[in-house]
Amino acid sequence: MTRLDLTRVPYVKALLVSRWPQLLVRAAALGGFIFAILAGLFGTPVGSRNFSIIVVWIAWWALLMLVAVPLLGRGWCSICPIPMPGEWLQQGAVLGPRSPSPGRGQRRRWPRALRNIWVQNGCFVLLALFSAVVLTQPLVTALVLAAFLLVAIGTGLAFERRAFCRHLCPVGGFIGLYSQLSPIELRVRDTSVCAGHTEKSCYTGSADGYGCPWNVFPATMTTNAYCGLCMECLRTCPLDNVIISVRPFGADLPGRRGTRMDEAYKALIMLGSAIVYAAVFLGPWGWLKATAYSVGSAAWWGYAVVFLTAVLGALPGLFYLAVRGGKQLSGSTLATGRAFARYASALVPLGLAAWIAFSLSFVFASASYLWPVLSDPMGWGWDVLGTAGTDWSPYFSGLVPGLQVVVLLGGLWWASAMTRRIAADGHARDQAARQALPVIIFHLLVTVGLLWLLVG
């Protein structure tokens, strides 16, 4: 498959290897992150006039889901400010490693039983369950962001590397899932070079940089899912064998045999959450929004049960039935559990399409809140940039439904193609078609459901 090695361009490689550009961007992001916390804690409680709500859940989310994830994969993770303070304390350094390290990190290994993304899955489900309050209340947003920061600092001091990013961060969980589709990847140029290199400084670290903070061994990396594009291996490899490439979209997924059950569930959780979000936030049912918002009430507990059942039980259950149906139709001898995990790869493009389609609606409808908030981030009556009086006005309201349809159709096409490809692996043509059919029907029904919710 064709790759374009960006590190062959000298100034690109210099930009990526140098710590300063990344540090400056991350420092700015950290400043914005802390300001968002302060705005949420001390600013106006009116969400549409508060920096924390508008910049985090409109501007940042739009850039993340509409640009960064589809085009740059884990690009956000490469500049994410959340792990920075914890790393500084862990390593005792801001720029590059110092020897001996004066850091205060305990550097314990992450517990073996938790070396998966089940905890990340749980964290995302929790966040999604409370999202009606998180997305609309500046104080709650501030507390969530502060919690992220404190947990990242705590895990940075207790455990080695970026344990928070790799095993806990709910945002990183889905960024990793969908980064498998992106046209950017970090890989080694030649694995035989790595085989002959005994120091493995990409993983162990050197005077030039840290061992992979994401606990990934670049030489054996076959997916973007767990590489945070931190560039440490680019800095530590003495053999110029680590490269950043542009590649075809979705190159990680075709025929990927190693999908685990936690990854399969992540794909289902994300898809299910997109469906629920579309119903709750973009539907015309005010009672549903009020129920999702009234945390702690009896109605909310009912909503929580329905939400958890739908996302963790019903949708995975339907998918299981589809996979099992395909097995029975085709007479395949592949274990249902393995088939479930493998076919879940096809949910990645479907899920990303669902989230993009969902995001298009509320982002363009609410983007104009950004201008007054930039002038008056706390809602205290400032007018720093002269835009505080800008009226709300939705953007592209006539175009958004058509865009949503195009995105969902693209996701469905891709999911169907992937499903057919997975079914063809080890099966004759007719058998593969029968095996894929129920799963493709599942994709179709999910897409039609989303179409009804978003443009119906």
Place this chain on the structure above:
Amino acid sequence: MALPPVLRRPHRKWLLWGIAGLAIAVVPVSLPAARPAERHVRLEASSFAFAPAVIAVNRGDRVTLELVATDVVHGLYLDGYDLSVTADPGQPATLSFVADRPGTFRFRCSVTCGPLHPFMIGKLRVGSNGLLWRAVALSVLAAVAGAWSVRR
């Protein structure tokens, strides 16, 4: 039935898919239209819902929406028509227009009214939702085309 030789090359089959998709997307479908009528709808806005949440009218109807704010100031912005109106509590406001564009259009609160304000949404259905039906048909085509594209 085997395809004629001229259509057996893969790129020509993609052309067929494309033509089918285009036909579904753009070929006009004329449905019997009801005689345009005057419609007056009393629309009550409260945090954070409109009642009725879904309004159905026929294409060509002259629609008058009477927006009644029941608790705080609410506004209404109609997607696709780019129309808006604001009502204070106790002071209903009206918005009149001809529903000349078919489809389903969201209307949303245009005046900050509380935490869930950005999600205070209703729907206006003007005639048949052609976009949805075409999208469903295209979905079937996309699913089949996706599976066909990697058949082996």
